[in-house]
Amino acid sequence: MLISESALRIFTQNIFLAMGCSDEHAALSADVLIKADLRGIDSHGVARLVGYVRLWEKKRINTKPNITIVHQTPTTATVDGDAGLGLVVAPFAMRLAIEKAEKYGSGWVSVRNSNHFGIAGYHSLMAVEKDMIGFAMTNASPLVAPTFSNERLLGTNPMCYAFPAGKYPPVVVDMATSAAANGKLEIAQRSGKQVLEGWIQDADGKITTDPHALKSGGSLLPLGSDREHGSHKGFGLSATVDILSAVLSGANYGPWVPPFVSFLEPPSDPVGLGIGHFVGAMRVDGFRPVDEFKANMDNWISRFKSASTVDPNQKVIIPGEPELEAEADRTKNGIPIVDAVWDDLLGLAEKFDCRLSPY
């Protein structure tokens, strides 16, 4: 099913309005989700809308949050999201980081009491628009086992770094710190295919290629896959995201992070409030003139784009490039929605009496 950006945006806004969001929050939440669909990160777009609705129905998402700054210095702050949608809490935090950077050169905000914030790239790119370098990360419900363990203690905990360039588009490094994204497992589960060795282990910590192992107590592996290929580095990166996002803000961390799905209850012994994010912005001109930086970014990008490749038909991919190509294509030609998600959206259309029509 293909649907135009504008039709999907209006529908998504209307669902958020029906959940009780303000006009501003509904528009912003829809913008974050639609941006994911446009950029080809389908797992983080409107596919998640029904999940947000179910968590709201269980009163685990507050659609009228009073987002507050609970602690701050000129360049640092902790924000309490009041159990609001991460889709509005994270942009609030990033706007605050940008304001601080405008005055003092940089700004850093740790966030507690939030929910799933969509794609990290959305938030980092807010800084890039102001000729700043953007940082965004979030912890997430536990699916990943640390090196040597067979317990799920960490989320796929993404980190994102975004850099403005000149004639080229921004460089956007936006990555889960696990070897494989959970979305890839779900695709394999649906299609009945095996997955690669190095993505997951079973409940006993044995290597497996069965994508269903995750549902029977198995876990995703950190980036690096095993100790000899650096899984302790993936674990270390994931730990860094968890600490900056949650230990620093007072959110839940590690195995205490509440699940994103309504059919699993949050831990009964929380160590903090909701989930945590960490965002930051640094003014490029806090280090060197913007035009100099951009000229060197262009040279960097140009050199890597023209690198010799193993397969002459496969060029080196600059981080952020595939997402930008998807965005250009989907803005023009519409957003493809898989059947299962389309059925979910039709269900929401009926529940909330909102119009939904394909392209």
Added chain:
Amino acid sequence: MLISESALRIFTQNIFLAMGCSDEHAALSADVLIKADLRGIDSHGVARLVGYVRLWEKKRINTKPNITIVHQTPTTATVDGDAGLGLVVAPFAMRLAIEKAEKYGSGWVSVRNSNHFGIAGYHSLMAVEKDMIGFAMTNASPLVAPTFSNERLLGTNPMCYAFPAGKYPPVVVDMATSAAANGKLEIAQRSGKQVLEGWIQDADGKITTDPHALKSGGSLLPLGSDREHGSHKGFGLSATVDILSAVLSGANYGPWVPPFVSFLEPPSDPVGLGIGHFVGAMRVDGFRPVDEFKANMDNWISRFKSASTVDPNQKVIIPGEPELEAEADRTKNGIPIVDAVWDDLLGLAEKFDCRLSPY
């Protein structure tokens, strides 16, 4: 060969003094190197001393640098290391970041015109001593190929994040962004052993287990090893280090980073000055009271330390723990030096007429 910390420190200081360093710079440079040896990171300790001497003899290291701040805001700065030892330039930059953090909550310094800075953990831990979170990264001479390429365009570009804890020692994530460290290759080369698949490729980009492939045009692989296991993430992290350290400061980046060895000449078409680093410090109490943060860090560490493991004899390792255990052991029992390094040190002792004796 075992040597006591104090004997090795005095010897190393004397070599730096003989190279023309000030008393302060000689003591600091020795401290950074000895810290690496104490922490068990032998590849970054006194094993590098002879390399520094050779680069100094070639006038590629300035032992009397005039380190300057060339650009700044209240919380950001660019430092020019005047071709000095990274061992003194990086601590200068970190002290500046800490000063800014003391006043404004955070401080971030990008560095150009520097040289090899030793272990990243040394610099990050300077912030931890002040109850701050420490960041340190550096670019390095090109050995790593981006995903899909067979060209060496990036260094092993390490990143380090360090967090203070309460009753436990600090959590220190200090990692190369390549799948394997170059040091592991050198060990395999010396012992005539094959290496694991996923560490390196040959000059054509083919998978190989021959450690000598690196010397005949092959390259190290980014963390993740191949595209299907996330090597584009390792590439993205390495790119992030390169951009923050060098594109932001005006140092050389990518394939233009000058080699650390005296027998290879720097590129004749530099795009900047020397190599680049990036360091930062954030006050923990810029986000929440220090005692609250430390109590939660202790709980985080305690939970991960007690995680269920695949092999009951192999516990989960907290990042930084092995280095701390090595430090306790070597401080007490002395620092082991392999024969090849000992011979190098004896050569330096003779050249500069400095006393060197084992434990």
